[in-house]
């Protein structure tokens with residue numbers, strides 16, 4: 001398409017702007033005070049919100065109940081979602097910091113799809129808070145940590161595993177805080193099947209799709225140990241459930257799951273409809 005002179009001037013001007021001000025906030029477009037440290041401005045980082053709904057005590061699914069009232073009446077065990085009641089997962093607890101939306105979604109997209117490794121830093125800081133809350137709920141601070149693996153071809157294409165980058169940052173963060181012994185054991189778990197996009201599949205479809213996708217390549221790294229599985233986003237839990245299953249089978253004493261973001265059920269349903277019209281690969 002031919003550009004009018006006005007458009008040419010504008011695009012040259014845009015180039016100048018981006019050359020001289022390379023650090024615009026990737027969420028709001030506003031200026032960054034310090035370019036290169038985080039892709040979001042302070043304002044947008046401040047606006048990232050921790051989940052506030054009443055959550056399933058096991059997997060973190062939002063429950064449509066008034067938590068306090070419910071707990072008082074039926075006890076904490078009552079705060080379980082129906083999938084956790086019907087088919088309890090083999091992990092102890094899965095926790096996520098915020099909802100997968102707005103600035104959070106932007107940060108994860110930058111890290112996963114745009115090669116902006118700097119996005120791992122704020123995500124690692126948020127994951128540290130998730131780990132502290134898991135530790136308050138019984139998770140030991142001495143753990144083998146495993147980032148959910150990508151299929152090797154996908155990792156070669158991306159250049160890194162985004163969850164392993166988040167683990168690097170969280171390890172740094174908690175080393176400074178003290179009191180934690182985290183041993184990265186990413187190689188212990190391997191993804192041996194490319195499960196394609198999980199997007200648009202139902203929860204049971206996802207579970208079927210993931211059967212046999214992961215193997216424990218180094219059982220000695222997990223046998224008898226408590227393992228923390230780290231992923232960027234928890235969608236239906238099919239990945240966490242399948243990884244926990246094979247890790248437990250290989251002798252892991254307990255498996256805990258920490259993710260930065262959580263997609264709640266109504267979001268997943270909404271994406272299912274969007275997926276029909278788009279070929280985007282969301283999962284992994």
Ligand SMILES: [Zn+2]
Nearest residue numbers: 025028041044
């Ligand atoms: Zn911003």
Ligand SMILES: [Zn+2]
Nearest residue numbers: 056059081084
């Ligand atoms: Zn649950």
